[in-house]
Amino acid sequence: MSNPLVEPLLAHLLDAFPPERDYAPEEVARAPMPPMVAHFLAQRVQGRMARAVERLREDVASWCATDHPEVREATSGLAGVLVRHARIPRTAWEALLREAVAYVTDYLVRPVDTLVRFVFQEGDGPLPAHVVTRRLGHFAAYPYLRAAVEAYVERKGPDAIDRPRLAELLSRVDRQMTEGYEADQWLTLLEPLLRLGGSAGVPVDLLQAFFAKKGARDLAARLEAAARGGTSRLGAEALHRLLAGRDVPPPAAPPVASASPAATSSGEAVVPLWKKFMAAPPAPSPVAPAADPGAVPLWMRFRASAGAGDADLPALERAILGEHGHLDRDRYIKQLFSGSAEAYERVLRRLYAAPSWAQASQIIAQDVFKAHQVNIYSPTAIAFTNAVEARYRGGEPD
Incomplete structure (x- = not known):
């Protein structure tokens, strides 16, 4: 399709x-x-x-x-x-x-x-x-x-994962994660798609496919009925009414050529997705030590043998955000930490001691995105997350 x-x-x-x-x-x-x-x-x-x-x-x-x-x-x-x-x-x-x-x-x-x-x-x-x-x-x-x-x-x-194993794992997790969702939770999950749909709304056939893939057959059937009734697109408010079991409203207005893809049909902000993500975070587990010490980057071996201690802020930024991490300090503090330099440094010290990306990602989700009501899809949030993750991934080719 x-x-x-x-x-x-x-x-x-x-x-x-x-x-x-x-x-x-x-x-x-x-x-x-x-x-x-x-x-x-x-x-x-x-x-x-x-x-x-x-x-x-x-x-x-x-x-x-x-x-x-x-x-x-x-x-x-x-x-x-x-x-x-x-x-x-x-x-x-x-x-x-x-x-x-x-x-x-x-x-x-x-x-x-x-x-x-x-x-x-x-x-x-x-x-x-x-x-x-x-x-x-x-x-x-x-x-x-x-x-x-x-x-x-x-x-x-x-050591490796094949296509059937990945498909089975992802399908199971996707259905388990959304099982028993209410209308508000579905709308939260659909925030990125609704933003792309803009003021015109999202085509009903795409929404129907979204719910069908997650095993939400009743909701997919409601959308199919709405399509038969002449509804071609749904925005956030109209979709919420349908998911809540209310009458389907009139069809959404046709697309406007100049409409920004980032706007929602109601103009209201949708609840950030991290709220659902944080509801069931994966249990962190430490990374097993490498068999060959030489295979572990120098920065990680040094960090494993010494805590943040009295390291100053520039040293923390180099260790966590990379050699030029300090250049984004003001932007990160303003946009991710509600203007608090103390909160910024406190999170860096916690990240310094995190032995794996699984633990580091939970610190970011809890102490940055949740604590400061951050939109995880903003360029600054993505840049910060990528910078931290790079210290664990080591620039692996894809």
Whole structure:
């Protein structure tokens, strides 16, 4: 089934970001670019830079001790430098933007099918577990899906995951997570899709597919009945009434060409998704020690042997956010920590002691997103999360 949201959104974004020049990822992480699309683009750029570094390692493998800690540290740092100075060339911009819009809009409707299709682009696998989780990271919405896979990898420790296993795991988690949802909870989960639908609302057939994939047959049937009655699109308020079992309102107004994709039909903010995500966080488990100490980055080995102690703020920022993390200090404090420098430093000290990304992600969700009512899809929230995660992922190629 084609997604009717793709072409209007793509045209809107190409008008705002024409393919007349190169773009740095941070240049397009602003309105009217949906944060989830900007996130996908940034992940694509990071993956390309990581693969470039991996090819460099392979090219010099016979001439250099690539497993030496100093070499590992240098190549890891190189990946970060390349990402900070990356550009999406104008010749690739339209195709990459189309890919991002198509995948993100499909994901918001059929997340499990889209994740499996995206992860296993080359076949049914199996793929290394770290490649699977890295590719899942291209999608910012519905974070419980990726969290479930990461928890599975940490708990079971598989070297690889194949297509059937990933599909079964994601389908089970997606249905369990939404079982027994009430209208308010469904609306929270649908926030990203409703924002893309804008003032025109979301096509009913997409909403029907969304609920059918989650096993919510009664709600899918209500939407089918609404479509038979002439309703083609639903906004947030109309959808809430339908989910709550009230009469279906008149059809939504036809799309307005100049409408911003970021607006909801009611103009009201939808409850942030982290509230549901935090309702059932995955139990954190420490990462098992690496068999080869040289395989662990120097920064992580140092941190494991020493607490934050009296480390000053710049040192914490370098350890947690990267070499240039301090440059974003004011932005993070203002937009993520309600202007509190003390809260910012307190969270960095907690992150410094977190032994795994699973624990670090829960600290971010609880002490940043929840505590300060942060929109997890904002460019600043995504940038902060990516910076912290990079210290654990080490710039893995996808």
